[in-house]
Each structure stands twice: as C-alpha cells, then as structure tokens.
Amino acid sequence: MAYYYDGKDWRLLEGATDQYSIDLAIQPFVGNKDFKIWVPNNFDNKFRGRITLRQGLEASRNLASISLVTRVGPTLVADVAHRAGIKRGLEAVPSIGLGTSLVVPLEMASSFSTFANGGIHAEPFGVLKVTDNKGRVLEEAVPEEMENFSPQLSYVLVNMMKGVVQRGTGAYASRLRRPIAGKTGTSQDSKDMWxxxxxPDLTATAWMGYDDMRSLTMKDWTGGGTVVPWWTEIMETVLKDQPVRDFPVPDGIVFVTVDQETGKLALPTCKKRILEAFVKGTEPKEFCDVAH
Structure with missing residues (x-):
C-alpha cells in the first residue's frame, strides 16, 4: 500500500467551523520536529489580506489554514483526522495544515465520507459478501460504524466544501449539475495532486503523482486544474443513473445571510453576501459595520 503527500486536503480536518475572519500576517513558524524555521506561503506567492475561512478554503489559501492550525493547535488537527478515518500517525506540527504528512488515498476518501455521512465513520471494506454456487450467503461484511462528530458540525464542513465546487478551485466539477462537496490539493514541488x-451517496479520491515521489514535470499543473477535470469525467459515468439530491440538513442548523468580507450579518448595502450555514447559537448577531 502506497502513501502520498496529501497537499492541502487537510483543510477539511482542521475543524474549520468557526467562520471568523483571520488576519494573514506573514510570520515564520516552527515547521517540524527538528525545529527548522519554516515560512509558509500561498501557492501563487500573493496575499489577499483579511479573508474568511470559507474564502480561504474555497481558494485554497495556505496561510488561512496555517492561521487556523496555530489557533486550535496541530495536536487537535491530528486527533480530528484520526477520528475521521486517517490511521497513519501524523506529525502534529503547524505544517500539518498544508498536508505535509503521508496518507493513503483510501483513507482520505474514508475520512471525507465521515462528514458526508453526518459524522458517522464506517470502516471501508472491499468485499460486500461471499456466496456459494447456490446463492447462499457464506459471509457478509457488516461495517463498524461510530458517531465521531455531530451531524451539525459535519454539515457545516460539507457546506463549506460545496463552495469549493461552486466558486473555488474545484469549480470544474460543477458541470455535473448536482450538489458536490470536495477539496483540491497540490503538494509542495508538485509531487502530488488531489x-x-x-x-450524498458517494465519495471518490483522485490522485496524480509518482510512487517514487518525483515532481511532476508540468509545474503549472494543480489539483484544481488538472485532477478535478478527470475526476469529473469519471464521475459522469459513475453517477449517470444516480438520482440528484442534496446533502440533508440536520436539525440544529440555521442559515443566515452574511457579508463575505466581515462575516457579520449582511446589510442591503453589502455588495458581497452569502447564505451561510451555522450551528444554531453560533450565528453572528452583529450587523456589518464596514462601509462598502
């Protein structure tokens, strides 16, 4: 079984439910257990200033992830990843937010499925059942299920990832014309793309790279621009006969129209507004106070 660097897909697992704005200040971080100085950057080496976590997730902005990891702590991120379905031990350092740990594609699909399944994790298996020549069932898989996250937290994460397809780096997949949530990833030096x-019915992982960790030759390739298109082509066939339905909204979720810039309740004068999902009781109470 091969392990690969997962690029930026850990952003799902950072507990990114607090959609407050964050200040993307440039600062060095201790990036690994050898205490080497690591200075994170965005993929395009540009900075957008103050953005919300949703905007950071949708546009795959590295510094948004790093800022969140430093707030909640890398140990918590590693614990969430484990509860979601990642079995391999992860190094609990700030760079975990950019996918610097080796993972298995199957486990990535399994962990994302946990949130699509309302926080219930089911161990993946390869054989549904075994029958004899008379059709009698000799053995049948019964997946072990554990509710590791609340349905409300899980829905907020899925709702944020729907934005990746609606407006962000996974936009190519929107041509399937059905609700899709997901996350792209491009590892450092273009060694992996995801x-x-x-x-609501199926999770699929697409990965591109070499087993020997060589960098891909086309440096301008990315997970969103290169991997999402062929993921979409495959899923067009897989989902052809599947009914179109949205992710179910659990009790305890409220939708509020907020200003994208501030994350506060939107006013009629706010130019960029979005209908945002919140766990009931965590929605913003203050109105936007920025002159647009």
Whole structure:
C-alpha cells in the first residue's frame, strides 16, 4: 500500500467551523520536529489580506489554514483526522495544515465520507459478501460504524466544501449539475495532486503523482486544474443513473445571510453576501459595520 503527500486536503480536518475572519500576517513558524524555521506561503506567492475561512478554503489559501492550525493547535488537527478515518500517525506540527504528512488515498476518501455521512465513520471494506454456487450467503461484511462528530458540525464542513465546487478551485466539477462537496490539493514541488469529491451517496479520491515521489514535470499543473477535470469525467459515468439530491440538513442548523468580507450579518448595502450555514447559537448577531 502506497502513501502520498496529501497537499492541502487537510483543510477539511482542521475543524474549520468557526467562520471568523483571520488576519494573514506573514510570520515564520516552527515547521517540524527538528525545529527548522519554516515560512509558509500561498501557492501563487500573493496575499489577499483579511479573508474568511470559507474564502480561504474555497481558494485554497495556505496561510488561512496555517492561521487556523496555530489557533486550535496541530495536536487537535491530528486527533480530528484520526477520528475521521486517517490511521497513519501524523506529525502534529503547524505544517500539518498544508498536508505535509503521508496518507493513503483510501483513507482520505474514508475520512471525507465521515462528514458526508453526518459524522458517522464506517470502516471501508472491499468485499460486500461471499456466496456459494447456490446463492447462499457464506459471509457478509457488516461495517463498524461510530458517531465521531455531530451531524451539525459535519454539515457545516460539507457546506463549506460545496463552495469549493461552486466558486473555488474545484469549480470544474460543477458541470455535473448536482450538489458536490470536495477539496483540491497540490503538494509542495508538485509531487502530488488531489481531489476528494463527494455527493450524498458517494465519495471518490483522485490522485496524480509518482510512487517514487518525483515532481511532476508540468509545474503549472494543480489539483484544481488538472485532477478535478478527470475526476469529473469519471464521475459522469459513475453517477449517470444516480438520482440528484442534496446533502440533508440536520436539525440544529440555521442559515443566515452574511457579508463575505466581515462575516457579520449582511446589510442591503453589502455588495458581497452569502447564505451561510451555522450551528444554531453560533450565528453572528452583529450587523456589518464596514462601509462598502
């Protein structure tokens, strides 16, 4: 079984439910256990200033992830990843937010499925059942299920990842014309490119790279621009006969129209507004106070 660097897909697993704005200040971080100085950057080496976590997730902005990891702590991120379905030990350092740990594609699909399944993790298996020549069932898989996250937290994460397809780096997948949530990933030096996408019924991981960790020759390739298109082509066939339905909204979720810039309740004068999902009781109470 091969392990690969997962690019930026850990952003799903950072507990990114607090959609407050964050200040993307440039600062060095201790990036690994050898205490080497690591200075994170965005893929395009540009900075957008103050953005919300949703905007950071949708546009795959590295510094948004790093800022969140430093707030909640890398140990918590590693614990969430484990509860979601990642079995391999992860190094609990700030760079975990950019996918610097080796993972298995199957486990990435399994962990994303946990949130699509309302926080219930089911161990993946390869054989549904075994029958004899008379059709009698000799053995049948019964997946072990554990509710590791609340349905409300899980829905907020899925709702944020729907934005990756609606407006962000996974936009190519929107041509399937059905609700899809997902996350793209491009590892450092273009050694790996990813897209993990999911519908309410199916999660699929697409990975591109070499087993020997060589960099891909085309430096301008990315998970969103290169992997998402062929993930989409495959899923067009897989989902052809599947009914179109949206992710179910659990009790305890409220939708509020907020200003994208501030994350506060939107006013009629706010130019960029979005209908945002919140766990009931965590929605913003203050109105936007920025002159647009």
């Amino acid at each position: 897209f993990i996408g999911m519908t």
